[in-house]
Amino acid sequence: MTYSISGKTNIDWAAFEAELAPVETISEPVLVKKRSRDFFWYSPILNAQLRRSFGDLVAVPKSASEMAHCLRIAYKHDAPVVLRGGGTGNYGQAVPLDGGLIIETTSMNRVVEIGDGYVTAEAGANIEEVNKALHAQGWELAIFPSTQDIATIGGFIAGGSSGIGSVAQGMLRDPGNIISLKAMSVTDDPQERVFEGDDVNQIHHAWGLNGVITEVTLRTVPHRDWIGCMATFDDYAQTYAAGYALASAPDIARKLVSTVDARICEYFPRLKEHLRAGKHLMTSLVPAEDMGAYRSLISDQGGSVDLAMSEAELAEAKLPHVFEFAYNHTTLQVLKADRSATYLQIGCPTPPNPRAISDLRPKLGDDVWQHHEFALLDGQIVTFDLPIIWFSTEERLREIEATYEANGFPVYDAHVCMVEGGGLKNADYTHLAWKKRMDPKGLLNSAKSREWQNVAHLTAEEIEAMTPA
Ligand SMILES: Cc1cc2nc3c(=O)[nH]c(=O)nc-3n(C[C@H](O)[C@H](O)[C@H](O)COP(=O)(O)OP(=O)(O)OC[C@H]3O[C@@H](n4cnc5c(N)ncnc54)[C@H](O)[C@@H]3O)c2cc1C
Incomplete structure (x- = not known):
């Protein structure tokens, strides 16, 4: 039937x-x-x-x-x-x-090989399991998403962009972070093809519409004894300035730097006993040996170190990883209490400028609570704002976006399901040319690309040639 x-x-x-x-x-x-x-x-x-x-x-x-x-x-x-x-x-x-x-893909989950500075795993390998296997051999992933407990390594490469580690190691797309990947075609005789070096970006972040990733090899770095740190401050711009100081400190290694408006912290009930009430928060991962320098930096910046625990101490205290209060987990913590929250994805002026942040805050309104992630992009420290928005209407949401844009903060639309809509603002014709080669019938997640409908009838070479000079 x-x-x-x-x-x-x-x-x-x-x-x-x-x-x-x-x-x-x-x-x-x-x-x-x-x-x-x-x-x-x-x-x-x-x-x-x-x-x-x-x-x-x-x-x-x-x-x-x-x-x-x-x-x-x-x-x-x-x-x-x-x-x-x-x-x-x-x-x-x-x-x-x-x-x-x-x-x-979650049953294609083998860790295939661990070597000096790399791990090869099947696409469906759970990221936390990959990290556990690496830790046992003295390594860890250079970059992983805050969703490591659930996410797969193939999903991260196909759908993600950055994460825990990006403040030191850059974006996934930066040379050497994805060492190689295998992608399979959708044809009458599916074939695996290996992409290496810069060619990995022909498949990375294409939302699985131009090939099925079956295996990835990612850069690893020596495992360190990371301490989950939470420091609090009186003022948000001061917190942001401290974040920039830590993200660029010459003498302190860091795997995460994230700053959160005090009003968002009210939605972190598990941290209530650990954080000063009503204060703005900076969450970081700092290695044990750099904790002295970290404490001095926080004190110099006018903050207070409220929590500093190793992974074992966090587990003992029944607290989650500190990165579960960073990246998009911040939004999730708020959504657990109130489903009327949503978020935006905003770029910020580079280099990070606390004055620009404090000037913008009164223009945004009380329905926008800021949260910044610090990352390395093209060798420079940059920040992204992932604010909590108290949603009323789409019109108001677009008005908030317009306020950000008008003040020099570019918006990456988080409310659109097209690959050309959010992070990749324009069509990526290299991605689409590979779609033509790997998926000639256009069966793979095609509805997520607006531009695919316009170019599907062309050859891969014709599509590739549409890449702007
Ligand atoms: C709370 C929260 C926090 C997050 N934090 C981060 C973060 O720190 N950094 C970040 O980059 N993202 C983050 N994200 C987004 C997302 O979690 C990551 O991109 C994640 O790594 C996706 O992995 P996944 O296995 O869940 O992929 P899925 O959601 O299952 O898939 C993502 C995309 O990849 C495609 N895909 C999956 N597997 C394959 C494959 N084998 N071959 C081809 N295509 C495939 C899917 O079709 C889909 O288009 C976050 C999301 C949430 C909800």
């Missing part, structure tokens, strides 16, 4: 499922619907658009050859395909807008 959970495909999914054997499948509608979601609900705008978009069937391959089998069957039936790792993406990246087959 033909059935379609999505209501968008005309495929006999029972027969399709039978053809996928021996690959594990999930066809129970409740479970398929669950695996059709990611963290798009952070955005009330995306929530309204995406909450009723579902796939039709889930496949859970255990190896590259099982993955190839899934892709061969999808190609044969012209079935739309969306890859899914941990499902922690923010913009509906993993939502199957056209229905079809969801391929969950």
